[in-house]
Amino acid sequence: MAAARGRFPDPRxxxxxxxxxxxxxxxxxSTxxxxxxxxxxxxxxxxxxxRAQLTLSMFMAGFAVGMLIYGPLADRFGRRPVLLGGILVYVAxxxxxxxxxxxxxxxxxxFFQAVGACCGPVIGRAVxxxxxxxxxxxxxxxxxxxAMALAPAIAPIVxxxxxxxxxxxxxxVLLTLFGVAVLVATWRLLGETNRHKDPGALRPARVIGTFGLLLRNRTFxxxxxxxxxxxxxxxxxxSGSSFVIIDVLGLPPQYFGFAFMAVVVGYxxxxxxxxxxxxxxxIDRLLALGTALAVVAGGAAAVLSWLGLQSLATLIPFISVYFFATAWIIPLGTAGAMGPFPRIAGAVSSLLGFIQMTIGATAGYLVGALHDGTTHSLTTIMAVMGVxxxxxxxGLVRPAAAASADGSADASATGSGPTEPSGPR
Structure with a gap:
């Protein structure tokens, strides 16, 4: 490890x-x-x-599948080799x-581009x-x-x-070049950070057992x-923004990115x-505020849509607030889910990502399938997801936190505590 640390910058x-x-x-x-x-x-x-929207939903499906693969692989073989392999899949x-x-x-x-791409968030979060x-x-x-929000702010404009x-x-072409650039940077800059490689991480019984323990854990x-x-x-x-903003609201494609940027500013x-x-x-107080903001912003956008008030002015401000809320919800909720499980961070990141992408892909598919030439499906599904x-x-986070604080529940019996599965380290 000392030699490896000498070759690469400090991971912090x-x-x-x-x-x-x-x-x-x-x-x-990539989206x-x-x-x-x-x-x-x-x-x-x-x-x-x-069907065109399926290029987005299938990307999320590929992400979900990849999420289940990379975590156990990274826990078994280390972060660096698995990450490099995933980026190669992305480029191809x-x-x-x-x-x-x-x-x-x-x-x-x-689909396969997503399988490669998801190595980034899974292993990046584990690192x-x-x-x-x-x-x-x-x-x-x-x-x-x-910092990452600059990507969705700039990418649609470019x-x-x-x-x-x-x-x-x-x-x-740009996505291929981006993948090559990240591959080279990873090879030169990122050393191995997994000091607890688990020889049993890929055993089917262990994988199923670990995922089962996490799903029974109310905190996770x-x-x-x-x-x-x-x-x-x-x-x-x-998923639905380009069809709604370009086709329904009539904004030319070359200016779509600026409308999208107005939303991303909120994030x-x-x-x-x-x-x-x-x-x-x-974390928990900010999550409470973030989810409340998502409910209000998504609900307001949906109500205005069904009242027939469909314009950039009645859509973009509320979506921007929704994005603001999710910028609290996603990273802080991720930290809350992963915090109790440092030794199986790869598996935790995998299962979290699988569930996240599966629900996201389903919501995105519904936006396309229910699209009727208005903003109804987009705003309604956003409102439902906020609720x-x-x-x-x-229903889950607050009761689990209260049980943990009171010491009223045994972690192994109720699944509300930060217990990790036993096994070789």
């Missing part, structure tokens, strides 16, 4: 923090860059809105997206947990989220102009559902303030 350094932010940004960059070209791809491939699949000659081929390539305690991890994840000037395939399940429903509301907008402010406030106010996130907080 700003240099590695920037790299981890780029790794976590694999998902947003947001080509959003402005989605409506045109319907015509280019002679397909439907719902990005090239397949670039040369796809039909919508079915593109959907399939997007953060490897080198930071729970409170420090919450601040670090919030700081990374505020993607819109790339599409206007060169066509939709140009965006996949509560935080995970808060994060997952909050993310699903956010992804509902990402940037939320992530920046969440990182500053979490240490003083506490679900709040219910998960008040």
């Amino acid at each position: 350094s700003r240099t590695v923090a920037v790299l981890l932010t780029a790794l976590v940004a694999f998902g947003p960059v 947001d860059l080509y959003l402005p070209s989605l409506p045109a791809m319907v015509d280019a491939f002679g397909t439907s809105v719902s 699949a990005s090239i397949a997206c670039l040369v796809a000659d039909g919508i079915d081929a593109l959907i399939a390539a997007r 953060v947990r490897d080198v930071h305690d729970r409170a420090q991890a919450a601040r670090m994840l919030s700081t990374m989220a505020s 993607g819109g102009w790339m599409f206007t000037l060169f066509g939709w395939r140009a965006n996949f 399940l509560g935080y995970t559902l808060v994060v997952s429903f909050g993310f699903a509301g956010l992804f509902s907008f990402i 940037i402010i939320g992530a920046f303030s969440g990182g500053r406030l979490s240490g003083r106010v506490g 679900a996130s709040a219910l998960a907080y008040w």
